Amino acid sequence: MSQFIVLFRRHVTIQSVLDTVLWLAVAIPVLILFLYGTPxxxxxxxxxxxxxxxxxxxxxxxxxxxxxxxxxxxxxxxxxxxxxxxxxxxxxxxxxxxxxxxxxxxxxxxxxxxxxxxxxxxxxxxxxxxxxxxxxxxxxxxxxxxxxxxxxxxxxxxxxxxxxxxxxxxxxxxxxxxxxxxxxxxxxxxxxxxxxxxxxxxxxxxxxxxxxxxxxxxxxxxxxxxxxxxxxxxxxxxxxxxxxxxxxxxxxxxxxxxxxxxxxxxxxxxxxxxxxxxxVSRDCYTYDESQEMEPQSPLPLLQHENLDDTNPEKNGTVSTQMFLDTPFKARRHFSTPITPTFKSEDGI
Known part of the structure; x- marks a missing residue:
């Protein structure tokens, strides 16, 4: 590590000296032309x-x-x-x-x-x-x-x-x-x-x-x-x-x-x-941008085993599609079964 530091300092010194020499090589002629140049x-x-x-x-x-x-x-x-x-x-x-x-x-x-x-x-x-x-x-x-x-x-x-x-x-x-x-x-x-x-x-x-x-x-x-x-x-x-x-x-x-x-x-x-x-911080502390990320949408609910879109009357439950097609389109928890009622010919 110490050898690396020595080499880095030597590189910086050489670069500084070289840049200074180049700058003076241009600056001195410009100064002479400015003071004593013959137009x-x-x-x-x-x-x-x-x-x-x-x-x-x-x-x-x-x-x-x-x-x-x-x-x-x-x-x-x-x-x-x-x-x-x-x-x-x-x-x-x-x-x-x-x-x-x-x-x-x-x-x-x-x-x-x-x-x-x-x-x-x-x-x-x-x-x-x-x-x-x-x-x-x-x-x-x-x-x-x-x-x-x-x-x-x-x-x-x-x-x-x-x-x-x-x-x-x-x-x-x-x-x-x-x-x-x-x-x-x-x-x-x-x-x-x-x-x-x-x-x-x-x-x-x-x-x-x-x-x-x-x-x-x-x-x-x-x-x-x-x-x-x-x-x-x-x-x-x-x-x-x-x-x-x-x-x-x-x-x-x-x-x-x-x-x-x-x-x-x-x-x-x-x-x-x-x-x-x-x-969040007025002392320039570190700040985690994840704190202000937009909330992620919740994971989709697991489908109830009794819900089957292909058979609306399976196990006495109503399918998701049938539930969403109700006149009021009310939202209910899908895990709660809804038992449909059927009227007989006698009205009972």
Whole structure:
């Protein structure tokens, strides 16, 4: 037994180290591309109104979004597990080693999806080099005005902030919208699978709607802050939805015990059983479902030896069929013989 435990721990350690190395192998290039990548320098129309919006301080900065995206997943997972325990009225210990390991694994899988979607966003941004709506105000391009109207490819940015000039060429797709929608979709599916609450029918849709609403609000703020075109935000939403669903169903569902019975058609059975258990025991004791089984029909009565359907007058008794064909169809115990009376010709 001890040898098995040692081998299991060694396997878990090797798997953890390998997964961490693979994650860093993808995360480090994505971080370098995000900080120091050189975007494609695209030209513009000198009278393009979509690039003439003024520069605004962003409502939600990149650093703030990263902090929120690191904290929200932990809060969501912790909240769901606490609500599940409260709803089941369990008095057992909640913060167990298994629960801590579960939260860590869920967060690690979330980080995998975060790196995937961020890597896709950064590669597309650098390769396409779509200009932001505030490009003219940030870049202040100097070019030959005599070429207007026309497409300008040779120009020089005279703006003072080099980081903002570089960032003004990274409009498509919206990274903020993609990350926000990825978080919303990933945990909407997680809530739908993991949260098994009986005492409320609207808590689950409220939580899911709140996550989606915050993600949509984040994309709208990027448009209002003149950071993205509407098409950039829509593309970010689509990317976040695709990555969120793919990571959850292809990785999280295969690794984490999110739900004992993931089949949606069986959820009403689970809720009904938990409702019965909560009425019988509020301390999460074991419960025998056979206690509430429908009563079985009684065994059929043994036929009386004097009853014979083929001969109604055998041994002075009346057959079952003859008895049931009486005008009132009254029910009597079949074992009680009924002696028929016959009238003679004289009426006696």
């Amino acid at each position: 494609h320098e695209r030209g513009f129309l000198c009278d393009d109104p979509s690039l003439s919006f003024p520069y605004k301080t962003p409502t939600l900065s990149t650093s703030s979004l990263l902090i929120v995206s690191a904290i929200v997943p932990l809060l969501v997972v912790f909240f769901i597990e606490v609500v599940n325990c409260i709803d089941k009225k369990c008095r057992s210990q909640f913060f167990t080693s298994g629960m801590v390991l579960y939260i860590v694994n869920m967060y690690a899988i979330f980080l995998v999806g975060f790196i995937i979607q961020q890597g896709v966003v950064e590669v597309i941004k650098s390769r396409m080099g779509v200009l932001r709506p505030n490009f003219f105000d940030v870049c202040k391009p100097h070019f030959n005005v005599s070429l207007c109207p026309g497409y300008i490819t040779k120009y020089t940015c005279t703006g003072s902030d080099l980081m903002e000039i570089r960032d003004s060429r990274l409009s498509f797709p919206s990274g903020h919208s993609s990350l926000a929608m990825y978080i919303a979709v990933f945990f909407c599916v997680y809530i739908d699978d993991r949260l098994q609450i009986i005492n409320s029918n609207i808590l689950k849709p409220f939580l899911q709607s709140g996550l989606v609403f915050i993600a949509v609000l984040c994309g709208v703020d990027r448009i209002m802050d003149n950071k993205h075109h509407p098409s950039d935000v829509v593309a970010g939403f689509v990317l976040g939805v695709v990555v969120g669903l793919a990571v959850y169903y292809k990785i999280a569902r295969n690794v984490l015990p999110v739900n004992e019975t993931p089949d949606k058609s069986d959820k009403h059975v689970i809720r009904a059983r938990e409702a019965r258990e909560s009425r």
